[in-house]
Amino acid sequence: MSIYQELILDHYHSPHNSGVLQKYDADVSVANSSCGDKLRITLKVRQEKITDIAFTGEGCAISIAAASMLTDEVKGKDLEAVTGMTKDDVLKLLNIQLTPTRLRCALLPLEGISKAILSLKSTML
């Protein structure tokens, strides 16, 4: 089965939560060194919950679709629940099988969101 399923391509062509939040509590960038892809993630937090999130950047269909779906998924969620998310949660959202190389593309958004939450925690401390 192709990994380029309709759902993935829909998110790639019209990503959700695209852009930069005007007001945010965290702002981080992550990159995939093997292809130069970059994602910038901004998010807003109220009472330990992600109330809003947006991303910009350039990437392949898999990383953009993953960013689109994952930002949808984490919106409204407790920080703690998001921190506990794993590779399997991302793969479940994408609903495809990935080779190790492409897995790096799919996991870049999760890496970004985790980094954003971590930066938040260190500022709160």
Next chain:
Amino acid sequence: MLQQKSDFPILSQKNKLTYLDSAATSLKPQAVIDAMDEYYTSYSANIHRGLYPLSERASAEYEETRQVIADFIGARSEDEIIFTRNATESVNLVAYSYGREHVQKGDEIVTTVIEHHANFVPWQQLAFGTGADFKVIDITDQGDLNIFDKNGKLQLQDVITPKTKIFACNYVSNVLGTVQPVKDIIKAVRAINPEVIILIDAAQAVPHLEVNVQDLDCDFLVFSAHKMCGPTGVGVLWGRQDLLENMSPFLFGGDMINEVHIDKSVWATVPHKFEAGTPDIAGVIGLKAAVKYLQDVGLEKISKHEDELASYTREKLHEAFGNALSIVGEYSRLPHVGVVAFTIRGCHPHDIAGILAEEQICIRAGFHCAMPLHTRLGAKATSRASFYMYSTKEDADLFVSKLKNAYSVLT
């Protein structure tokens, strides 16, 4: 077709492979696999030590490869051939053994922005470690080294100075596919400063072109077996004997010594001084079979075949994608080997390679170990198709047709 696909067992499998990544590593003909198999099944003994026939044969086959390589690249003596793990290790050997002893603060190390990381990072780090200046020759927007005046005459006065100690340059770019006029460049470097030590990275040249180290007049030349139908795990360093003799060993241990005492050790002579420990014996023997295979096919035929295929592919790509397509290095005035690296507007290279992979078409996507070049070109990444003797017009047609599908999926 230049060479029977059936010579390459991986291509005769049922999986209908379209292999267009030969610049990363070439496929291996049965003759090479057989030569290595024979070592492992009939005479797999260590070399240079055993007094029994198996070991004598292993030593003889291993050392014979040295002579074959010397003849293949026009070296004066087989003692100038050193077996390493790969071209990268060969460059590192020179950077450590020659570089650390001869390069000082204020000296200059010169390389180019189109190098593979293998011929870039060791020099960058040598410069950082010694305090030498690291000078990187830029390219024009066409992808040619910025060392020619408007009449095409070499101008290296701004680059090579009396302070230049090392000049390292590729023979063929693994991204642009261009063949640098290395012989002329070396001559121009020597005319300005005859003391400069010149290393040529010929990893992308030796598989396709006749290379003669004496004709080039370089000091060191490196390449890898696995890009020329040989196995992975073996690289070659050729160096001028007088330089090699005056260099310190890179790795210490067994097989590289004549005498070991508690208070001192005496090194073996060149080339053994640089081959510490048990080498990849089967791999070196496989390399000998690879050279024979290349010679039987004929390098001239190989490069002509690749050139035709690459030109054909470029033409078909332009037809299919018009101005959405950009092929890097296409407008260089230099001759090309069978490498076509490109971008298509709206298509991420990873997606292109990913979609083609689903059709068993193997191309490369990313920086191809040439990040400074991609940064200079302003390309985040490129897709690359590369051809070799076993590539066919059908491979190119299938590639372009499936690329069209990828384009319609992604845009």
